[in-house]
Amino acid sequence: xxxxxxxxxxxxxxxxxxxxxxxxxxxxxxxxxxxxxxxxxxxxxxxxxxxxxxxxxxxxxxxxxxxxxxxxxxxxxxxxxxxxxxxxxxxxxxxxxxxxxxxxxxxxxxxxxxxxxxxxxxxxxxxxxxxxxxxxxxxxxxxxxxxxxxxxxxxxxxxxxxxxxxxxxxxxxxxxxxxxxxxxxxxxxxxxxxxxxxxxxxxxxxxxxxxxxxxxxxxxxxxxxxxxxxxxxxxxxxxxxxxxxxxxxxxxxxxxxxxxxxxxxxxxxxxxxxxxxxxxxxxxxxxxxxxxxxxxxxxxxxxxxxxxxxxxxxxxxxxxxxxxxxxxxxxxxxxxxxxxxxxxxxxxxxxxxxxxxxxxxxxxxxxxxxxxxxxxxxxxxxxxxxxxxxxxxxxxxx
Numbered sequence: 001x002x003x004x005x006x007x008x009x010x011x012x013x014x015x016x017x018x019x020x021x022x023x024x025x026x027x028x029x030x031x032x033x034x035x036x037x038x039x040x041x042x043x044x045x046x047x048x049x050x051x052x053x054x055x056x057x058x059x060x061x062x063x064x065x066x067x068x069x070x071x072x073x074x075x076x077x078x079x080x081x082x083x084x085x086x087x088x089x090x091x092x093x094x095x096x097x098x099x100x101x102x103x104x105x106x107x108x109x110x111x112x113x114x115x116x117x118x119x120x121x122x123x124x125x126x127x128x129x130x131x132x133x134x135x136x137x138x139x140x141x142x143x144x145x146x147x148x149x150x151x152x153x154x155x156x157x158x159x160x161x162x163x164x165x166x167x168x169x170x171x172x173x174x175x176x177x178x179x180x181x182x183x184x185x186x187x188x189x190x191x192x193x194x195x196x197x198x199x200x201x202x203x204x205x206x207x208x209x210x211x212x213x214x215x216x217x218x219x220x221x222x223x224x225x226x227x228x229x230x231x232x233x234x235x236x237x238x239x240x241x242x243x244x245x246x247x248x249x250x251x252x253x254x255x256x257x258x259x260x261x262x263x264x265x266x267x268x269x270x271x272x273x274x275x276x277x278x279x280x281x282x283x284x285x286x287x288x289x290x291x292x293x294x295x296x297x298x299x300x301x302x303x304x305x306x307x308x309x310x311x312x313x314x315x316x317x318x319x320x321x322x323x324x325x326x327x328x329x330x331x332x333x334x335x336x337x338x339x340x341x342x343x344x345x346x347x348x349x350x351x352x353x354x355x356x357x358x359x360x361x362x363x364x365x366x367x368x369x370x371x372x373x374x375x376x377x378x379x380x381x382x383x384x385x386x387x388x389x390x391x392x393x394x395x396x397x398x
Contacts, residue, residue, distance in 0.1 A: 032060065038069040042092075045077035048085040057091030071096060073107035086115040093120070158355045162285065165277045169286075174278045184287035188249045192295060195248065199240055200232075200299040204306030207231055212315050221315045225325035228307030233334045235341075237299035238292075239386055242345030245292060246378035250353035253284055254374035257357025258367035266358070276358070285350040292346030293339045300338060333398050341389055345382050352378035 031043040048054060089112065096103050105113050168174040211227035257280060260266050269276045304326060311317035353374040360370035 040068045040071050041074055042071065043074040043077070047079045048081040048088070050082055050084040054084045054088055057088060057095055060092060060095065068101060070102045070104065072104040075107055075109060078109070081112070086112055086119065089116060090119055154359070155355065158358070159351070161277045162281060162351065165275070165282050168278065169282060174282055175274060176279045176283050181283035181286055184284050185291055188245065188287050189291035189295065192245065192248060193298070195244055196241060196295055196299050197302055199244055200237060200302040201306045203236055203240055204228060204232060204303030205310055207236065207303065208307040208310035212310070216315065221311065221317050222321060222325055224307060224311050224315065224317065225322045226329040229304050229326045229329050230334060232300040232303035233330060233338045237303055238296045238338050238341040238345055239382065241292060241295045241299050241342060242349060242382045243379060245288065245346065246349045246352070246382065247375050249288065250349045250374045250378040251371040253350065253353030254357040254360065254370045255367055257354060258360030258370040261358070261360045262362050262367060281354040281358070284354055285347065288346035288350040289343055293342040296338055296342030337393055337398060341386065344385050344389065348381035348385055349378045352381055
């Protein structure tokens, strides 16, 4: 029944075999046999290693006749092999898949079968090539708007879970370790002082120069103190601190929780009956709500100090006069507004970072996308809440 249909051997001489086969193993060899009406067999023999050129799967194109519908392997004479053999077989399997030939891998070594299974477990990702002008501006805006609308229910659901978690905290039933919260407080507070100091100082300089350029026209440089003090305390310090924290801490929260998603740690919490919102999100939310107002006050004082330096050294305003004008201009309501905005911005950043982290996929690319999305979402929420709060405080006369 078994007849030899065709034989393919490696084109090497006896001398070449002697050079390659240090362990007396012959060079690679394969044969194709017709074992039935619609069945074929490939015999793999010899040494299949990458230290010598190996055959291409295309050499079997002619041997795989149209009538062959099933293929099996015979590896009784197979010697040493490395990754060259799985590469050859992977190409052969693709050819068989294109021709609709069923392949029986039971005759292959177990290690080869495992490598082939791993190679074909994840399908190859094909990246569609798109020209720069394929999508217009309105199309991109429309797609972004649709994706945002589709994400609103999930955002509201996550907000509801955080609200319930805060309710459990007030009732003393939230399950989390206070030590975790204080670690987050240290991370988002003292370790952020350096970048907050630099940005606040530069913003204070900008405000002082911007105001002085106009006030000098009417000889009212002393009112630089009013501009810098009220501007920093009410608006700028909270806004800049929120943006800094969104880029520094919001992205870190998303990356941390996204990595936990990849490692299935969040699934483990759910299996153990521990709420991930209580254990992971709540400490981060409380840490930012506590520390961002303090960072906002610190930022405001740094900005006012920068305005003092500019006024004293550039515009001939006395330090004592600048201090008195600052004290006269500031009122308690200005600090209340600034601290309130800082608390809201901190909650918005924590919400955006934790939400994107919990929504992250289970791959390295998904974690990176979650971190980027957390920063964008955090800044967007800060902008929206800043507008709403400014209008509300104005209407209330605060």
